[in-house]
Amino acid sequence: MNRVILELRDIQIKRGGMQIIDLPSLSIEAGEFLSLIGPNGTGKSTLLLALSCLLKPARGHLLFHGREIRNNQSVIDYRRHVAMVFQEPLLFDTTVFDNVASGLKIRGITQKERSPLVEEYLERFGISHLAQRSARKLSGGEAQRTSLARAFATRPEVIFLDEPFSSLDPPTKEGLINDLDRILKETKTTALMATHDQSEALRLSERIAVMKEGKIIQIGTPAQVMNHPADEFVASFVGVETILNGTVKENREGTIVLDIGGHAIEAVGEFRPGTGVTCCIRPEHITLARFSTDTGSSARNAVTGKIGAIRSMGLFYKIQLDCGFDLVAYITRTSLEELCLKKDDEVIALFKATAVHIIRTTG
Amino acid sequence: MDLILAGIKQAFILITTLDPEVLGITLLSLKISGTATLISLFIGVSTGTVVALTRFPGRRFLVSLINTGMGLPPVVVGLFVTIFLWRNGPLGFLEILYTPTAIIIAQTIIATPIVTGISLAAMQQLPQNLRLQILALGANRIQMIWILIREAKLPLLAAVMAGFGGVISEVGASIMVGGNIKGYSRVLTTATVMESGRGNFDIAIALSIILLLLAYIINLVLTQIQQRERPR
Amino acid sequence: MKLRKCLVYLIVTVLAIGLLVTASPVFAASVKQKNIILATTTSTQDSGLLDVLIPLFEKKTGYFVKTIAVGSGQAMAMGQKGEADVLLVHSPDAEMKFMAEGSGINRRLVMHNDFIIVGPPDDPVTIKMSKSVKEGFKKISLGSALFLSRGDNSGTHAKEKAIWKSSAINPEGQKWYQQTGLGMGQTLNVASEKRGYCLADRGTYLALKKNLGLDILLEGDPLLLNVYHVIEVNAAKWPKVNAPGAKAFSDFMVSRQTQKIIGSFGVAKYGSPLFFPDAGKKVENLGK
Numbered sequence: 001m002n003r004v005i006l007e008l009r010d011i012q013i014k015r016g017g018m019q020i021i022d023l024p025s026l027s028i029e030a031g032e033f034l035s036l037i038g039p040n041g042t043g044k045s046t047l048l049l050a051l052s053c054l055l056k057p058a059r060g061h062l063l064f065h066g067r068e069i070r071n072n073q074s075v076i077d078y079r080r081h082v083a084m085v086f087q088e089p090l091l092f093d094t095t096v097f098d099n100v101a102s103g104l105k106i107r108g109i110t111q112k113e114r115s116p117l118v119e120e121y122l123e124r125f126g127i128s129h130l131a132q133r134s135a136r137k138l139s140g141g142e143a144q145r146t147s148l149a150r151a152f153a154t155r156p157e158v159i160f161l162d163e164p165f166s167s168l169d170p171p172t173k174e175g176l177i178n179d180l181d182r183i184l185k186e187t188k189t190t191a192l193m194a195t196h197d198q199s200e201a202l203r204l205s206e207r208i209a210v211m212k213e214g215k216i217i218q219i220g221t222p223a224q225v226m227n228h229p230a231d232e233f234v235a236s237f238v239g240v241e242t243i244l245n246g247t248v249k250e251n252r253e254g255t256i257v258l259d260i261g262g263h264a265i266e267a268v269g270e271f272r273p274g275t276g277v278t279c280c281i282r283p284e285h286i287t288l289a290r291f292s293t294d295t296g297s298s299a300r301n302a303v304t305g306k307i308g309a310i311r312s313m314g315l316f317y318k319i320q321l322d323c324g325f326d327l328v329a330y331i332t333r334t335s336l337e338e339l340c341l342k343k344d345d346e347v348i349a350l351f352k353a354t355a356v357h358i359i360r361t362t363g
Numbered sequence: 364m365d366l367i368l369a370g371i372k373q374a375f376i377l378i379t380t381l382d383p384e385v386l387g388i389t390l391l392s393l394k395i396s397g398t399a400t401l402i403s404l405f406i407g408v409s410t411g412t413v414v415a416l417t418r419f420p421g422r423r424f425l426v427s428l429i430n431t432g433m434g435l436p437p438v439v440v441g442l443f444v445t446i447f448l449w450r451n452g453p454l455g456f457l458e459i460l461y462t463p464t465a466i467i468i469a470q471t472i473i474a475t476p477i478v479t480g481i482s483l484a485a486m487q488q489l490p491q492n493l494r495l496q497i498l499a500l501g502a503n504r505i506q507m508i509w510i511l512i513r514e515a516k517l518p519l520l521a522a523v524m525a526g527f528g529g530v531i532s533e534v535g536a537s538i539m540v541g542g543n544i545k546g547y548s549r550v551l552t553t554a555t556v557m558e559s560g561r562g563n564f565d566i567a568i569a570l571s572i573i574l575l576l577l578a579y580i581i582n583l584v585l586t587q588i589q590q591r592e593r594p595r
Numbered sequence: 596m597k598l599r600k601c602l603v604y605l606i607v608t609v610l611a612i613g614l615l616v617t618a619s620p621v622f623a624a625s626v627k628q629k630n631i632i633l634a635t636t637t638s639t640q641d642s643g644l645l646d647v648l649i650p651l652f653e654k655k656t657g658y659f660v661k662t663i664a665v666g667s668g669q670a671m672a673m674g675q676k677g678e679a680d681v682l683l684v685h686s687p688d689a690e691m692k693f694m695a696e697g698s699g700i701n702r703r704l705v706m707h708n709d710f711i712i713v714g715p716p717d718d719p720v721t722i723k724m725s726k727s728v729k730e731g732f733k734k735i736s737l738g739s740a741l742f743l744s745r746g747d748n749s750g751t752h753a754k755e756k757a758i759w760k761s762s763a764i765n766p767e768g769q770k771w772y773q774q775t776g777l778g779m780g781q782t783l784n785v786a787s788e789k790r791g792y793c794l795a796d797r798g799t800y801l802a803l804k805k806n807l808g809l810d811i812l813l814e815g816d817p818l819l820l821n822v823y824h825v826i827e828v829n830a831a832k833w834p835k836v837n838a839p840g841a842k843a844f845s846d847f848m849v850s851r852q853t854q855k856i857i858g859s860f861g862v863a864k865y866g867s868p869l870f871f872p873d874a875g876k877k878v879e880n881l882g883k
Contacts, residue, residue, distance in 0.1 A: 054495045076503055084499035086492050093514055102510075103500040154501065449678050450835045461632065461661045542663045545646065561641045562780025562803045 004066075005030040005190055006051065006158060011060030013046060013214075020046050021057070021214040028158070028190060035201035036194045038211035039237065044194035045162050047211070051192060052084045052160045080107060083151035084160040087167060089143035091135040096127060096146050099135055103154040121149040124183055141172035148176075152183065159184075161193040165200060177203060198238065202226070210234045227282065228357050235280045235359060241318075241328035242281040245362065248273050255353060261325035266300045267356035276362035285355035286329035288319065289348045290339055299350035303327070307345045310336070321349055370568025377569055384546070389573060392550040395463050396531040399470035403478045403526050406471075408519060411482025412508060416494065429483060432476025437469075437529075441536025444469045448540065461542035466550070469536040474526035481525055485518030486511060520589040524582055531578050551577070631660045631840040634671075634679035636750050638779050639823070640664035642798040642869055644860050651856075652847050658840050668748040674698055674826070677833025681841035682826045683848070686750040687878075688757070690824055699826040704878060705848050706857050706870045707822045710754060712813035713783070713800060714740075714792040722792070728816040729762045736764045738771045741791030745782050746774025750821070755794045758818055783807055796821055798861070798869040822878060823870075825849070849874035 006028040013021040021043050028034055036044040049055035053062065053075050062069050069078045083103070091099050097118060104114045122128040125145045130138065138146065144164065151159055165173045181204055184191055195201055201208050202222045209219040210230075218230040229235035232243055246260035248271045258265045258277065267279060287299070305323030312318075317336050321327040327349055331341075341347065377385045414425060446452055448460040459465050489511060497507045512519065534552035541548035543557060551574040559567040639645060640662065649660050663670075663679065667686040673679040675698045682699065684690060693699050712722060712731055720740045722731035735742050744766070745752045759766055766772035773791070775782045779799040786793035787807040800811070813819075825848045830838035847853055854872035861869035 049495070052499060054498055076501065079499060080501035082499075084496070086496060088490065088492065090490060090493050090496040092510070106500050106502045106506055150500070160499075449676070451677060451833075455835070458630070461663060542661055544661050544663075547661070560637065560778035560781055561799070562784050562806065564784075564806075 003030050004028065005064070007063040007066075008051065009061045009063070011047075011050060011057050011062075013043075013050060013055065013057045019214060021050065023047070023060075023214075023216060026209075026216065026219075028192065030157075030190055031188050032206045033184065033191045033193070033204050034207045034209060035205040036192070036209050036211055037196065037198060037201050037237070040196060042211045043214040044196075044211055046214075048084070048160050048162050048192060048194050052082055053078055054084070080154070081156060082158040082160065083154055083156035085144075085147050085151050085162070085164050087163040089138075089140075089147040091138075091143055091146055091150075094135060095131065096133050096135060096138070097122070097131040099146050100149045100153050103150055107154070117153050117155075121153040124152070124186075125149045125179060140168055141176060144168060144176065145179075148180065152187070152189070155187070156189060158190040158192065161191065163195055164193070166195070166197065173200075180204070210237060212237075229280065229359060231359055232278070232280075239282070240280045241283045242286075242326065243278065243359070244280070244325055245276065245278050248275045248277060258356070261323070263303055263324055265303075265356060266353040267358065268353050269358050271358070271361065278359045278362060279356050280359055281327070281351055281355050281357070283318065283328045283330040286327065286349050286351045288329055288331055288335070288339060288341070289350060291348070298352070300353045301349075301351050301356070303349050304346060305349055307341060307343050307347060310341065310343060319347075321347070323349060366564055367568060369565040371572065373565045374569035374572040378573065385570070385573065387546060388549055388551055388554050388570075389577065391463065391548075392531065392552070392574070393577065395466050395550060396470060396527060396533075399467050399474055399530050400478075400523065400527040402467075402471045403474035404523055406475050407478025407522065407526065408482045408512065411479045411484075411522075412486050412512065414479075415483050415486035416508075416511075426483065429476055429480045433480045435473065435476060436535075437473050437533045438535030438539070440469055440472050441539035444472065444536065445539045460540065461544060461548060463541065463548050465540040466537050466548060469540045470530040470533060473533060473536065474530045477529055478522045478526040481522035482515075482519055485515040485522065488518070489515055517589055520585055524585050527581060527585075528578065531574070531581075629657065629659050629840075631658050631681065631837055631844055632673075632679045633660050633662050633681050633683060633844065634669075634673045635662060635664055635683040636667050636670060636685065637664045638749065638751060638796050638799060639683060639685070641778070641780060642796075642802070642861075644798075644857065644870060647856065647860060648848075648853060651853075652844060655847070656843050658843065660844070666748055667750040667753065671698075674828045677828060677836055680828055680837045681844050682828065683823060684750060684826070685821050685823045686753045687822060687824075689753065690826065693826065697832060698829055700829050701842070701845060702824050702826045703845060703849055704873050704876060705823045705825050706854075706872050706874075707820055708797055708870045709814065710751070710794055710819040710821050711797050711800060711811045712792060712819075713786070713795055713807075713809040714812045715790040715808065716810045718810075718812055720792075723812045725813060728758060728813055728818050731813045732758055732762045732764060735771070735792055736762075736766065736769070738769070740771060741786075741789055742766065742772050743782055743786040743789065743791045743793045744772065744774045745779065746776050747778075749779075751779060751794065751796060754819075754821060758794070761818070783809065801861070801865045801867075801869065822873075 004027045008023055008026040011021055011023040012019065036047060038044055046055065050057050053069060064078055069075055092102060100121060101114050101118045104117060119128070122131055125148060127142060127145050127149060130142060135143070135146065165176060168176065177200065193204065205222060207219060208222050208225045209216045210225060211217065212233055218225055218234050225234065226238050229238055229240060235243055244260050246258040246265065248256050249259045249264065250257040251271060251273055254268060254270065256267055256269050256271055258267055258279065271277065303323045305321035305327060307319055308322050309320040310317055316330045316332050319329045319331060319341065321329065329349060414422065444465065445460065447454045448457065448465055449455055493514065494507065494511065497510050502510065532552060534556055537550055538553050538556065541553065543549050543553040551570055555567050555570045555574070558570065645662055649662060652658065653660060667684050667689065670682055670684050671689055671693050674682050674693065690702065694702055712728065714722065720734045720737070722734050725731035725734065744755055775785050779795060780803055783793060783795055783800065783803055787809050825845045827841040827845050828836050830836040854874050857870050857872040858868055861867065
């Protein structure tokens with residue numbers, strides 16, 4: 001359905017002799033929202049800069065609508081069809097109105113044609129009332145809205161966002177994310193965002209790419225990446241806390257039984273018995289119960305274990321269990337209080353077969 | 364104390380009667396220092412911007428040269444310009460020693476490192492990503508440089524004021540290369556030195572007051588431009 | 596908005612070009628032969644005589660005279676290097692050396708004025724009673740009063756040194772002998788402040804008299820004569836020298852009309868002339 005709007009081939013970026021980005025290929029479809037996530041310093045921002053042609057790679061090709069961007073003139077041409085927003089608003093020392101108009105001014109669009117566009121995007125981002133305010137006198141949220149309005153006013157085909165929300169407080173962030181989501185859908189703009197906040201990525205993206213040391217390790221839908229991480233790195237980065245090794249004992253039509261630390265664990269997959277596997281279980285997919293009769297759940301797996309540690313993670317609690325193998329579960333405060341859980345208590349950990357995701361086989 | 368009062372009185376008289384000689388000297392000071400500042404503005408801002416925004420081998424050495432140049436003793440500049448412009452010197456054929464042009468040259472050499480050094484610092488303290496943001500908005504290189512200069516206009520105007528202040532008050536080089544010739548290359552500072560050398564301290568004080576007033580008015584105008592809040 | 600910006604740029608550029616053009620007489624008709632560089636001394640310039648003579652000369656001949664007023668030493672150094680066309684100086688010993696080495700031609704006597712010894716009105720060492728300037732200097736050297744010297748190798752300083760020498764006194768380093776390194780007017784001010792004695796030319800003293808607390812205590816001694824010569828720099832040695840211009844100026848200085856003006860200069864203001872015209876006379880006959 002979607003055409004490829006932007007394509008990278010064999011991109012390599014070096015700095016100080018070290019390889020920063022090594023990407024054989026990346027295709028971005030028109031209208032999609034792709035997030036780049038990964039630890040700090042992994043090259044997300046650098047990749048965005050390369051994609052927006054603000055950084056020249058040592059090697060590689062960038063194709064826009066199938067045509068390669070090569071010489072200086074086509075670079076400026078390309079830049080005028082895309083937009084970029086940084087973590088800092090980087091506004092000019094003038095009014096909000098003039099800021100939003102600056103991209104259009106640069107393109108030589110006359111005042112008469114500019115005004116309606118500027119007013120439209122001020123309206124869209126809810127900052128019309130700030131039009132005559134000096135950029136120096138804006139709050140963080142207002143400034144970032146201005147920066148976004150400035151980017152969108154040029155009606156780009158692709159917009160690049162480099163950690164745009166990371167300096168905002170949660171309620172401001174929430175409001176802005178919602179507005180951005182709406183506007184992107186209205187304008188059908190393709191978007192690429194680099195972020196270290198996974199909830200943002202999950203909220204806005206159709207696809208997520210996980211980066212490590214300049215390479216993309218996995219790219220897929222949020223569900224794919226979160227629930228079926230490609231390897232341990234991705235798994236631990238996306239918040240999977242339980243990674244286990246085991247052997248396939250049985251294989252019955254799509255369901256397999258694994259031997260993990262002496263326990264029989266049911267999982268989904270097609271593997272021959274005897275195969276060694278590494279699998280992971282997301283902590284949110286594990287529920288805890290005191291007694292087996294309390295369950296009433298359809299979970300196929302029920303393992304008893306002793307609570308090794310209970311740690312507050314702010315909005316929920318992380319429970320570390322020793323079931324013969326290590327298991328990490330997240331529960332809410334309410335559940336913790338209802339179950340009266342304490343260290344060294346014995347509990348039953350319940351999880352579905354589908355919660356067990358096989359990362360790879362080990363021979 | 365009465366000397367200072369006599370000087371103030373003298374200044375008042377000279378200004379209100381528009382004494383032709385003093386008027387001529389004042390206008391000449393303005394013309395010469397104004398031209399030198401303008402030229403150093405063009406050279407200084409462009410050089411400072413280029414050095415701030417680009418990387419090239421030997422850049423750090425150049426920056427330290429510029430910073431050293433900011434403290435260049437004017438009288439040393441005067442000496443070397445004189446040696447170059449002497450009839451029998453390398454540029455003697457130009458025959459511009461003891462002319463206002465020579466003073467402009469010397470003052471430009473004095474002011475340019477000052478304007479360059481401050482412009483360099485001004486452009487360097489702009490946010491790192493601002494340059495990228497401007498390019499991302501689709502600007503070509505000229506547009507980008509122009510916008511960056513506009514964003515740094517506060518410290519850049521300070522650079523101009525520093526350059527102007529440095530040359531309007533300069534005397535050593537101006538005497539050496541200008542010759543302090545009456546009605547031709549005599550400026551406020553050189554006239555002040557001459558008058559105090561003659562012992563005419565009241566006239567010297569009067570000229571000093573006029574010089575201070577001149578410098579104040581110019582800087583007032585420049586400060587207005589620098590600090591003005593955009594209306595609208 | 597764009598139009599206004601363009602206009603601003605235009606105005607600024609026009610102003611800049613205007614400044615450059617008007618401030619630079621390179622664009623004016625400064626043909627080589629029209630410029631004369633006259634090296635003279637600060638005391639000559641300070642007397643104001645040249646402010647009267649130079650415009651007359653320029654009007655008469657169409658030359659443009661660049662009067663560079665420095666110390667006698669520097670003036671002659673400029674002549675030695677061919678950086679000046681004509682000299683008007685008053686340092687006879689140095690001048691003789693200058694001529695001897697072939698740096699100048701046509702050394703002509705122009706005028707003289709005299710030096711005076713000034714000091715505090717109460718005259719603590721009573722040099723007023725001295726019969727000669729040598730005697731007066733001897734009295735000062737006994738050490739109970741200050742003597743202020745210019746100490747800048749100017750013509751005045753040279754004259755002062757000559758008098759010390761002929762009195763067989765060496766004032767250097769003595770506590771009562773202070774060298775200012777300044778011009779005549781400033782040195783007089785220092786002498787006035789410190790209530791000391793000083794050798795000055797009559798012209799500068801008269802000009803500043805009302806602000807100084809000094810009186811004339813010794814005058815008239817032949818040793819105190821200050822003789823001015825005009826010397827053309829030798830164009831044979833330095834081809835870039837404006838020989839015709841130098842000659843024109845030299846001729847002008849000894850011309851009858853100019854000599855008359857010299858003789859009357861200062862009378863209206865000070866009651867007596869500051870200079871005495873001497874063109875054509877012999878040096879030995881001066882002052883008699």
